[in-house]
Amino acid sequence: MFSNNLLYEIKLLTRSKWLLILLVSIAMLFAFATFNGKKNVDKRLNDITVVKKELQKRDSVLVETLKVFEAGKKPDMPYWQKPNEPMTVGYQYPRLAIMKPQELSFLATGQSDMYTHFKSPKVYGNNFALDYSEMVNPVQLLFGNFDLAFVIIYILPLLIITFTYNILSKEKELGTLKLLGAQPIAIMSWLLQKLAIRYVIITLLTWIIVLLTMLLFSVNALAQVTNLIGLFLIIAAYVLFWFVAAFIVNVKINNSSKNALALIGVWLLLVMVIPATINQIGSALYPTPSRLKMINEIRLIKKENEEKQNEIMNDYLRTHPELAQNNDEQRFGFWHNYFASEKVMEEKTKPLLNDYDIQLKKQQHLISTFKYISPAILMQQALNNISGTSEKHYNDYKKQVFEFSVRWRNYLVPMLFKNEKFTLEDYSSMPQFNYENRIKNEVWFNFIALTLISLLLFFVLGSKHLKDKSAKNLFL
């Protein structure tokens, strides 16, 4: 029966022009979304290239000036501009901490339009922890991004619905169902085969179009084969979910207009209402503290520290004896005082920054807990994960920048306290930032979860119909 169904299903689909319409719709939507996603990634890469060039330019000035100093000359420049002073290097020649987009970043904009992708942590000031946001176009915030994730999560289910909502009811309304029912076949097997054939067609079409659009826009997807396989599998699982929904609605309602309404209702609930509600509940239950208020509080702590500067310096040298020279020649300037009070600052500001992180983590935990309610949340998480644009990626990037800023300071601060000069040799051994994607791949987990949810729904809600081989209730 299967080969017969396959042959005639393809004939029926091609002759009804449905397959062509579907193919063209998916191809156009995917191509436009890939173009948009690629444009965003190219903008990120372009921004990174510009800042890299600026750094190279600054570095060439640094190296030339250091050569002049090492040749024994004394160029006429103020003390705070001399690059042989470690703090001048630390403040005026910071390294770049770049988060380069991944090959598949075009898939999902995720948080990439909210956060920056390059920072230059200086030896002075750690407020960069609060300064990661990008200026975002408010219209874009209102309507979201038309990227591939948007097309897959929001529009693909609608195309699947138009392709499946009347798979059984059409036979009933056309009058062919009774003729089919009079043949020696189990109508439920026939229906499942028909759905399976359409499922394979849609999944394959989607995969092929994704690959073709990647080729069209010169995306080197093979550079991330594991993620590419993950992408294909999660698409297959998401398509499966909507086919299961169509199966259940078809066997339970079996009336084309009612089927369409029911499936659109399911789409609205699972793709729009539930994710938005969970998001709102998260923000209402665990609001993130005001950034402006935090900056003000940090300023107050700073002022308080300045008043206790001597006390702080004594404590600092007691805990860092290697930096104390134990003679009267050691002078403490602005930078000495700044680094001495940095630890105190860090301890006092930690609870403020922690509040922000804790609330954010609670929001994320809430979403993680309820993600199984909506396949759209599972899908969005998976696509952001593949793209490297999830909240987790940006939080980890922030963490890596912070870790690097500590390395950067620790490289220069001992020179300051030991009154050492910064040399060409020091330049060549300066710490460099290398972004590492440390976020574990959640795609496989989400793929398994989505598949299991679909199968569970299929067997639980469809069990009554699956057991009834004669499927009598469908014919009349």
Add this chain to the structure above:
Amino acid sequence: MITTKNLTKTYGDFTAVSNLSFTVNEGEILCLLGANGAGKSTTINMLLNFLDPTSGTAQINGLDVTKNALKTKSLLTYIPENLMLYPTLTAIENLDYFTKLSGKNFNTNNLKSFLSEAGLQNDAHSKRVQNFSKGMRQKVGIALAIAKQAKVLLLDEPTSGLDPKSSNEFINLLTQMKANNVAILMATHDLFRAKEVSTHIGIMRSGVLQNYIETANISLKELETTYLDIMNFQNIS
């Protein structure tokens, strides 16, 4: 052979078919006459296993239709009042699809010969059925019965809406099927065609078989009088 024994179908307090018993042997045609709601289609739906009988049994060639649904369906062909086929497939493709679903596999020449045998003009064989008349679609249905070598033919008001020529052609096809030892059960309103083609006539009212007549023993006029008497009794009661 079609056999029903005390076949009953009720929906709550409403009885659609009550204690219906009849047999249609090979080479016989039983026409069930009756007004709308008399229980004719319900009987056919129970024979097709689309409905479970509340009590009693229905058998095709000695096999209970509820216990051997797939086996009995392989022995029968069903032609509803308005036989619908896949409009974008040709007559040959429709026949090929449904015969393959019945477990039979024929080449195109065989399929064409079945369609010709059923009276469908040769030039229509390779045309999509979307523009076929009801009569032409029913011929495809008969071709399916021929291809399946059906032992039983179930027809639900097959001549309603057909023009006299098509109706006549269809009745001739049934006569041929009868000659080929097929047992035929036909639900119809058409007394004239019933008298013309059947071997037996059953008149149903309110789910009950009121009269079971051997067609050879009754004239058309007598049949009409009997039928109207039963229907009038219904109206009076």
